[in-house]
Amino acid sequence: MGTVCRVLKNGVLVGWQAKIRRVGVPCFSLSFCTYEEAQQWLADNEQAYMRNPRKYLDMDRLELRRERELQRTTKHKGRTMEITYRDEFDNPVDLEEVITLLRRPITDRRVDYDVLDKSIDGRKIIVSTVWLGFPHPVYGNSLDSVMDSVMEGYFETMIFLEGERIEDLFHCRYRTRDEAQAGHDWIIKKMKSNPEYYLGDLAELIQETSE
Helix, strand or coil: CCEEEEEEECCEEEEEEEEECCCCCCCEEEEECCHHHHHHHHHHHHHHHHHCHHHHHHCCHHHHHHHHHHCCCCEECCEECCCCEECCCCCEECHHHHHHHHCCCHHHHEEEEEEEEEEECCEEEEEEEEEEEEEECCCCCCCCHHHHCCCCEEEEEEEEECCCCCCCCEEEEECCHHHHHHHHHHHHHHHHHCHHHHHHHHHHHHHHHHC
16 A cells, blocks of 8 residues: 655655555655645555556656646645746746756756765765755744745755765755855865764764664
8 A cells, every 4th residue: 555654854844755565566656745745646646556557667757746746736724835936047937947957967957066075984975056946845843844834945955975875964955046055165164174073973874874
């Protein structure tokens, strides 16, 4: 049976993930901003996936995300989520333009990218700031934080290890390109000026996630 799981970042709820796990078929998951969206997607698609998983696995993920975006304006607890799309230079665009821009390589969507001299277990630390394409929530603190937060997180800085799956050890979102560049520079400056403190925190996170 399909399940809906919370997605936590740094202990804060940032979204929900619909997962289909059944014996004999490949696992499949898709992320959403609200529990209701994820639950509705499962109700509409789980049986169809079981009959023909290959159809979903072969689908263009951007097409799936387009459908998700079109559903984001549905009412949630009496409120309507308003979505505004912007390109990597803060210009207003529509959803179809976002889809087109996201088909480019990730290198074309970077704001900044640094490989630090320091490393953990021989793996270099990478700080990458990119344009996300679809707006994401700027975090709140409650269980309903995704809806309570403004959907204006167009950029994101991530810290991860070279040669590893891109599983972020830290990230932060921003509303504008200038904020994203300033945030990236601040993180680099902090890590270079006090690497022992930050590397200690990262090593702790690695240990926790590997247990």
